[in-house]
Amino acid sequence: MRIFSGIQPTGAKHFGNYSGGFRQYVATQEQGEAFFCVVDLHSITVDYKPQELHEATLDLAAMLFAVGLDPRRSTVFVQSHVSAHAEAAWLLGAVTGFGELRRMTQFKDKSDAQEFVSAGLFTYPILMAGDILLYQTDLVPIGDDQRQHLELARDIGARFNARFGETLKLPRGIYPEAGARIMDLQEPDRKMSTSTGSEMGKVLMVDSPELIKKKLMSAVTDIGREVRRAGDKPGISNLIEIMSVASGEPPDAIEARYDGSGYGRFKADVADAVVEVLTPIRARYLDLRSDPGELHRLLAEGAEKARAASHPTLTSMYERMGFTR
Numbered sequence: 001m002r003i004f005s006g007i008q009p010t011g012a013k014h015f016g017n018y019s020g021g022f023r024q025y026v027a028t029q030e031q032g033e034a035f036f037c038v039v040d041l042h043s044i045t046v047d048y049k050p051q052e053l054h055e056a057t058l059d060l061a062a063m064l065f066a067v068g069l070d071p072r073r074s075t076v077f078v079q080s081h082v083s084a085h086a087e088a089a090w091l092l093g094a095v096t097g098f099g100e101l102r103r104m105t106q107f108k109d110k111s112d113a114q115e116f117v118s119a120g121l122f123t124y125p126i127l128m129a130g131d132i133l134l135y136q137t138d139l140v141p142i143g144d145d146q147r148q149h150l151e152l153a154r155d156i157g158a159r160f161n162a163r164f165g166e167t168l169k170l171p172r173g174i175y176p177e178a179g180a181r182i183m184d185l186q187e188p189d190r191k192m193s194t195s196t197g198s199e200m201g202k203v204l205m206v207d208s209p210e211l212i213k214k215k216l217m218s219a220v221t222d223i224g225r226e227v228r229r230a231g232d233k234p235g236i237s238n239l240i241e242i243m244s245v246a247s248g249e250p251p252d253a254i255e256a257r258y259d260g261s262g263y264g265r266f267k268a269d270v271a272d273a274v275v276e277v278l279t280p281i282r283a284r285y286l287d288l289r290s291d292p293g294e295l296h297r298l299l300a301e302g303a304e305k306a307r308a309a310s311h312p313t314l315t316s317m318y319e320r321m322g323f324t325r
């Protein structure tokens with residue numbers, strides 16, 4: 001069983017990334033041969049600063065190890081270290097429809113927010129499809145916001161197979177049961193996001209315990225006082241999801257436990273649960289980040305393994321498409 005996921009080195013990672021990303025990566029690495037990629041090539045599709053990309057790449061790599069990815073078990077690497085990714089994206093462009101890319105909601109949202117809309121932002125899903133398809137991936141652990149991109153990757157793979165012969169395995173997305181879409185703490189009708197929302201709206205992976213408590217205690221809640229999920233209670237529903245992710249308890253059990261107890265105690269307990277999860281991760285992260293030599297060594301090892309694993313698929317793609325080799 002092959003597992004693949006990617007995460008962008010843009011900005012500070014938050015609890016939504018923990019829920020839809022990191023946490024699932026660690027769980028799935030037990031199930032087979034897993035590849036986790038810091039997708040730096042994706043990050044240049046919106047305005048960015050080269051020096052920040054450099055640091056953010058190392059930050060994110062350290063975070064992947066800090067959350068519990070084990071370099072002996074999983075392959076953790078940087079996308080630009082393995083040239084097959086850029087090549088696969090170009091080849092797959094031949095079987096991707098302009099109309100398909102135009103329908104991507106993430107493109108619509110992100111392009112609205114940019115003054116300069118790059119061609120790369122539009123073709124971004126092809127690069128992502130290549131990431132996944134190069135490894136003959138079975139499972140892709142992701143958050144809900146990536147569902148449409150994953151479906152497109154399957155369509156692109158199927159079209160390649162139909163046109164050039166069976167070459168690529170079609171992957172399946174896996175989404176967490178609770179916490180597939182963590183919402184902003186201040187504006188619970190939009191997702192917690194690196195690029196939008198206020199500082200107080202997101203708990204960062206590296207926030208101090210004091211700051212985590214402050215952010216969760218001042219999270220926007222709703223009228224009423226019952227701790228239960230409901231369409232008209234987006235703030236409390238989100239905190240229940242966060243509690244479920246942090247404590248591992250199902251949302252129903254959380255609702256039952258806080259029946260009749262009001263918002264105050266519940267929020268304090270959510271904060272404690274989140275602090276408990278993030279504190280050891282933060283300590284390991286700071287440790288790793290202070291040793292860039294070790295980090296570079298681990299990433300070079302990952303790149304080597306990723307090159308070997310992706311090479312056969314890229315070669316078959318070139319051959320089937322009729323290139324001379």
Ligand code: AMP
Pocket residue numbers: 006007008009015016017018019020021022141142143144145146179180181182183191192193194
């Ligand atoms: P990104 O930081 O955009 O590269 O996202 C990395 C992973 O985190 C992807 O699998 C996303 O689906 C997931 N993710 C991002 N934001 C959220 C959120 N608010 N809730 C749950 N998962 C998320």
Ligand code: TRP
Pocket residue numbers: 004005006007008039042127128131132140142146149
């Ligand atoms: N587009 C994904 C995101 O923004 C990141 C990503 C790139 C990815 N390539 C991938 C996720 C391959 C899963 C598999 O979150």
